[in-house]
Amino acid sequence: MLPTECSPYKLERNDLENLKDVSIYVGGACNFNCRYCDRDFIKKTGVQKMEFDQDLAAFLLAIYQTGAEPMISFHGGETLLYIDTIKKIVKSMVDEGGFNARFYIQTNGSLILKNAEFFRQYKDYLYVSISYDFHFQLENRTEFGIHETLQFLDDLNIDKQLQYVIPTNRKEAFDVEVFSSIVNLYKKYRINSLNLILLRHQRGLEEFKTIIAGDDVDLKRLFSSFLQFVQLLYVSGINVALDGHSQEIDKDYYSNHKQVVLAPDGYIYPEYQFIEYKYPEFRLGQWRAPFKLERNHFRPEGLAKIRPQCIQCPKRNVCGLQYYYAMFDMDPPRPDKCSSFYSYMEFSLNHLFKLKRHRSLLESIGI
Ligand code: SF4
Numbered sequence: 514m515l516p517t518e519c520s521p522y523k524l525e526r527n528d529l530e531n532l533k534d535v536s537i538y539v540g541g542a543c544n545f546n547c548r549y550c551d552r553d554f555i556k557k558t559g560v561q562k563m564e565f566d567q568d569l570a571a572f573l574l575a576i577y578q579t580g581a582e583p584m585i586s587f588h589g590g591e592t593l594l595y596i597d598t599i600k601k602i603v604k605s606m607v608d609e610g611g612f613n614a615r616f617y618i619q620t621n622g623s624l625i626l627k628n629a630e631f632f633r634q635y636k637d638y639l640y641v642s643i644s645y646d647f648h649f650q651l652e653n654r655t656e657f658g659i660h661e662t663l664q665f666l667d668d669l670n671i672d673k674q675l676q677y678v679i680p681t682n683r684k685e686a687f688d689v690e691v692f693s694s695i696v697n698l699y700k701k702y703r704i705n706s707l708n709l710i711l712l713r714h715q716r717g718l719e720e721f722k723t724i725i726a727g728d729d730v731d732l733k734r735l736f737s738s739f740l741q742f743v744q745l746l747y748v749s750g751i752n753v754a755l756d757g758h759s760q761e762i763d764k765d766y767y768s769n770h771k772q773v774v775l776a777p778d779g780y781i782y783p784e785y786q787f788i789e790y791k792y793p794e795f796r797l798g799q800w801r802a803p804f805k806l807e808r809n810h811f812r813p814e815g816l817a818k819i820r821p822q823c824i825q826c827p828k829r830n831v832c833g834l835q836y837y838y839a840m841f842d843m844d845p846p847r848p849d850k851c852s853s854f855y856s857y858m859e860f861s862l863n864h865l866f867k868l869k870r871h872r873s874l875l876e877s878i879g880i
Pocket residue numbers: 822823824826827828829832833834835838846847848851852853855
């Protein structure tokens with residue numbers, strides 16, 4: 514039962530300025546073994562599983578009681594391995610709290626049909642994001658019945674997107690076969706958007722590697738191919754987002770970042786990558802009572818860990834790599850590469866937003 518009356522712990526509306534997404538990290542286990550996943554590292558850290566309890570329910574309730582209505586997202590591991598926790602959270606907000614909340618499930622998609630009953634019951638509240646690598650699915654991830662899954666979600670009228678991690682280190686990343694495999698799925702099913710993520714790093718058991726800072730990566734060539742690819746997708750009528758940005762660049766790690774991550778350890782972090790480290794310096798607060806949330810500045814202890822190159826970098830507000838550089842004992846960042854990557858990214862985003870001012874190419878030329 515939710516503590517709906519006189520909760521001793523409150524949040525203020527200005528604690529939540531610009532907050533768009535409350536992410537719940539449900540656990541690190543997965544039934545896939547994706548090529549670029551950092552699961553070995555996650556296993557080593559012994560990340561816990563999120564348990565639903567009164568504090569978690571009360572924290573989410575306290576957010577909605579301020580009048581703010583951020584999306585509540587589930588991230589893992591494979592989130593649907595933690596369906597019991599997810600069900601309890603959704604039930605507490607919708608059935609018991611009476612909120613018309615929106616829940617975003619990031620999943621590899623393989624367990625959706627097995628959990629059909631849950632999707633049927635809460636179809637009006639769900640947005641499903643399936644990580645799917647199209648032409649590279651078999652090579653990077655694991656094949657499963659994507660057609661049956663998309664048809665099932667279509668039948669329930671559930672909004673959905675596919676999320677494609679583009680292998681930046683592969684020459685074929687933007688070939689016509691890749692493009693066709695995307696367009697074929699988007700023609701067949703009602704898929705709201707396509708989120709493209711350029712693979713930029715890999716985290717191994719002991720080390721962290723920034724792929725886009727490698728000498729073998731030609732950023733100019735990469736982005737030239739990428740932009741052609743994005744334009745083709747746009748012309749084909751696909752609603753593209755880059756790195757989760759679809760209308761504007763709204764990240765800011767240094768001030769009221771758009772998302773907070775609730776971790777199983779009871780604390781709140783700004784990004785997924787380091788929650789399992791339990792780094793107190795980067796915490797934004799705690800969701801365990803008494804609640805605490807401070808999103809409007811970077812804590813001095815955290816700042817002291819950030820590399821000087823990142824402190825001086827014009828892209829630091831949008832770059833999550835700075836946390837990795839703060840946590841791993843490795844060569845310093847190379848702004849000529851990583852900062853340039855984010856400059857190209859910003860350019861690509863602005864170009865995409867400009868295209869998207871019109872729903873289609875025909876509309877943009879007035880037809
Ligand atoms: S782009 Fe490079 S230098 Fe800039 S903040 Fe990110 S990691 Fe640091």
